[in-house]
Amino acid sequence: MASEKRSALNKELLFLILQFCNDEGYKRTAHIFERESGCYFDMEFFEDLVLNGKWNKVEKYLSGFTSINDNKYSTKIYFEIRKLNFLEALDKNDRAKALDILMKDLKVFAQDNEELYREMTQLLTLDNFREHELLSMYEDAESSRKILMDELKKLIEVNPIFHGKLKFPVIKSQRLRRLINQGLNWQHIQCKYPQPNPDIETLFEDHVCQWPHDHLFMQSTDNPQLDASLPVFPSSWFCGPSTVTQAVSREDICVSGPITSVATTSVNMRDSNTMSQNSLLGAEYEVASTVLHSGRNHSPESSVSDDLPIISMNNGMLQNFEPVSHTDLPKTVARILNESSSPMSMDFHPVQKTFLLVGTDIGDIGLWDVNLGVKMLSRNFTVWNIGACSTMFKTAMMKDPCISVNCIAWSPNGSFFGIAYSKHIVQLYSYHGVTDVQQKLEIDAHVDGVNDLAFATPSKQQLVITGGDDKLIKVWDVITGVQMHNLEGHEAPVYSLCPHCKDGIHFIFSTSVDGKIKAWLYDNMGARVHIDAPGLACTTIAYSADNKRLFSCGTNKNGESFLVEWNESEGDAKRTYQGLCENSSAVVQFSPIKENFLAAADDHVIKIWDMDKVEQLTIIDAGDLPANPHIRFNKDGTLLAVIASENKIKILATAYGLQLLNASVTGFVNSSSDVSDGPRKHVINPSSSVANSGEADAHVPTHVINPSVANSGEADAHVPTHVINPSVANSGEADAHVPTNCDEERIKDAKQKIIDNANNKSGVCKIIQISMPSQCKSLQLNGYGEADKISRLIYTNAGNAILALASNGTHLLWKWPQNDLNLSGKATTDVPPQLWQPRSCSRMMTNDLIDSTPEEAVPCFALSKNDSYLLSASGGIISLFNMLTFKRMMSFMSPSPAATSLAFHPQDNNIVAIGMDDSTILIYHVRFTKVKSKLKGHSGRVTGLAFSTAMDLLVSSGEDAQIFTWNLGGWGKCKSKQLQFPDERIPVRGSNTMVQFHQDQVNFLVVHETQLSIYEAKELGCVQQWIPEDSTRISQATLSCDSQMVFACFLGGIVSIFGASDLQLKCQILPISYLPYTPRGNVHPLAVAANPHKPTQVAVGLTDGAVIVFEPQKPGNSWYLAEYEPATASSCLLQDD
Secondary structure (H helix, E strand, C coil), rough: HHHHHHHHHHHHHHHHHHHHHHHCCCCCHHHHHHHCCCCCCHHHHHHHHHCCCCHHHHHHHHHCCCCCCCCHHHHHHHHHHHHHHHHHHHHCCHHHHHHHHHHHHHHHHHCCCHHHHHHHHHHHCCHHHHHHHHHCCCCHHHHHHHHHHHHHHHHHCCCCCCCCCCCCCCCCHHHHHHHHHHHHHHHHHHCCCCCCCCCCCCCCCCCCCCCCCCCCCCCCCCCCCCCCCCCCHHHHCCCCCCCCCCCCCEEEECCCCCCCCCCEEECCCCCHCCCCCCCCCCCCEEEEEEECCCCCCCCCCCCCCCCCCCCCCCCCCCCCCCCCCHHHHEEEEEEEECCCEEEEEEECCCCCEEEEEEEECCCCEEEEEECCCEEEECCCCCCCCCCHHHHHHHHHHHHCCCCEEEEHHHHHHHHEEEEEECCCCEEEEEEEECCCEEEEEEEECCCCCEEEEEEEEEHHHCCCEEEEEEEEEEEEECCCCCEEEECCCCCCCCEEEEEEECCCEEEEEEEEEEEEEEEECCCCCCCEEEEEEEEEEEEEECCCCCCEEEEEEECCCCCEEEEEEEECCCCCEEEEECCCCCCCCCCCCEEEEEEEEEEECEEEEEEEEECCCCCEEEEEECCCCCCCCCCEEEECEEEEECCCCCCCEEECHHHHHHHHHHCCCCCEEEECCCCCHHEEEEHHHCCHHHHCCCCCCHHHHHCCCHHHHCCCCCCCCCCCHCCCHHHCCCCCCCCCCCHHHHHHHHHHHHHHHHHHHHHHHHCCCCCECCHHHHHEEEEEEECEEECCCCCCCCCCCCCEEEEEECCCEEEEEEEEECCCEEECCCCCCCCCEEEECCCCCCCCECCCCCCCCHHHCCCCEEEECCCEEEEEEECCCCEEECCCCEEEEEEEEECCCCCEEEECCCCEEEEEEEECCCCCCCECCCCCEEEEEEEEECCHHHHHHHHHEECCCCECCCCCCEEEEECCCCCCEEEEEECCCCCCCCCCCCCCCEEECCCCCCCCEEEEEEEEEEEECCCEEEEEEECCCCCCCCEEEEECCCCCCCEEEEEECEEEEEEECCCEEEEEEHHHCCCCCCCCCCCEEEEEECCCCCCCCEEEEEEEEEEEEEEEECCCCCCCCCCCCCCCCCCCCCCCC
């Protein structure tokens, strides 16, 4: 039995080798291998040889499978081939060749049929062999070969020797490569110190990650973290002709593990007509090719593993740090909303997390603020322009005036929403906040019902996509209402739509009620993908929140339901989840919950699955639910809306969602209010007459009414009443941005400082002062656990994350997601980032601290150019962390002395400059774990290091306020310079001095608590200097990425922005504009970092453990050009009362 299995596996291996040869274009080699192995008879190749009369090659190929005497069928095959070869020689009057064939090839048949052999011999005597009565029908060689081939096919098919050899088995594309890649992935997992982008130099030996011979760390590239997340589909998914050509190139595309490169179909995004059907969603060949592409940068994001355990990676193997616990699921009923008719469809606003759109079975729509439990907006169905509608629609309405909402949905940015109705039409509204809703478009879109509607923004164009009972999908311009595309191909009504974008390629998934799934590009060239849904179920499709995993859920005519995750690289179900009811009366509705869970409404409850496990995780019983209710989560998964019986909508919340709703766990508000335009303002805008009189609508939840607001004259209409401060409300005119009295002293201090500066500097340029939150964009980042001050701060070189080092030695990494609200995935104040760490690591990267006087430690770190490695120390031993796994790879140099500054060599990441607290600088080779050179010159600890590639210099600075330059060739000392201080300004003992090179690599910035200076590196001449006029001390400063500005933060809390060319103070961000109004102790920024790609974005780390990111109010604007009112000492200050 075992030998039979081995034999079968050996045969399969032969087929894999054949597939590899054919895929690589080794056709001749493949046919030789077919003949020598005898595993597969290529009938097409054989036919081509016969029709071209290549008789020697015909017999040579055939000999690999059978010989003349094997059986009667084989004998007949050889005879017919040789007979026709003989006749063709006669037809050409080549009697010598004919005689040779007769004597050598045909004589073997003479003993079995001597008379036939004699007749063939007699043909040599005839002038025309057609004179023989049996050969009178012979026409020419071409037609005779076709007749022969038909006969040979029949003989081969009935020949038992060829059984099982005529059909090539169905094998997934590039299967041999995939198996090799899986093996390498598995070997990589077993490595003790897995490298991020290992070079695979051979397949002859097992892979083991070792220190490379040339570099310990991967060198930086122009794009060090390729985020290749194209969905990839095999050719088996595609069918039908294509009128476009295919250009094949080899690029790195993410695969399942760390050792991955891919041969892929390239796509010219500027010309959609160059895209072939095989490159619809990215690549036809999605399989790793470590042999052809070893040593490249990889970003494995989509999986091709056949349930193979692999290291999960994303942009440096960093995974979202989210506690995967079903305790984070929305289980508590926090609100119950009452509709006047049965709700049919719902959607949460993508930005306003508590705003819920609802459409009903009589065509009405409503906008609820579930926080207040109030319907802010209500619209009854009406046709806006009946004259513009089709006759078919008018006739349908005359026959049956009833109409229902089939789908209601927000656009990705929440500026529009659309309603798909059960008869013909789609209505679009523009949304401008709260109750400001305006009619935008009414489209007579489809014949009969419009079943689904979705928004998309390909090429930054606002589009709405509709699918209907007429089996069509249509794409419309939201602004003009013009139909852009008409997608035909479904053979049944379109059921659902799922527009998506992967790495710049926009496409649409669609499903129909007959269980067919198709994928389309934004053109009119037909579907590019055709597959069957599991069980031919009526199906909906959705991606997980991180856009990496594809799921579908549906129910077929027999009531069988299927919830599956798709393997995009294979075109089949990766896993099928268990626990759905086997006889559902309606289509089961489902939704992914962020990146961790799936929810499906089935059998009167909400069932939950962990995405990585097929077994059902838990059940949420909200009570009084229909069998298969509609469900909808808000964007961050903290709120769940589910349609209940008796026209109710239940809002379930997580613990955080309860805080968001200002609701307690022990009770919820049962609100059935449908407030009209007048009373609604009593809640949203307390300036109404009811608010002034102290009366509130009886239906409004009393816990959100602030009594002090009711007596105020005016309040901001957009501020929820429960957050308005009573002291502000009673003031008569409230401004949500005015600080409370607790900040008066801080305001006076800030005012006095600016006045002093203005008085002491004549002719100074006007300074922009930002004293209110509305004057700039800011975003606060918080970590987990007890807050600790941020000592060091840096952006990743990719510009998509911020790394902070806290004083307790913990590293915090915030990474921005790439989604519809943040297409670039780069750092922005418009979208909050998430605290990230690999799923394989249960703790953050943490430095070892010294036991005694930890407050005296000088934290320091350095990040490699490709963001893969981190060197860090907090007064203790130096740790080398793998940023991809958060694992400590090695530790070295135990104190004392302790490291106080770190810098990677710009051209060799194996070499590190380490400033020590004993005033020395060590040039350390990490791979060889040895000190290459020891530099002496400072008289105090070294706190600043910077390399210049243009000058071949290392610049160092220390607490001794000295600057040194060192030659990179022999590490010799070049120049030194002592910082100059005003007579009255004595630096505090232990003050740190830091250095940073300008973009030109010739000048550098020097930061000391008493001054900012620009020096040139060759002679250490001071080019510019700025010294505060008072005792204000600088905590840290940095150059913008374009070296046009200097961002400096001060111990008093002010963040100042200087022009780098002249160190002129241009702009100040006062602490009252970004710190809460309530006292937080002496909170001020300690660290500052500049975005490596956005010159105007800056982040500061605070003493309370928070990080604040700042940007100008308008994208692309400078901090000190036109967008703010320039301020002088007399005009920019808040005046005393």
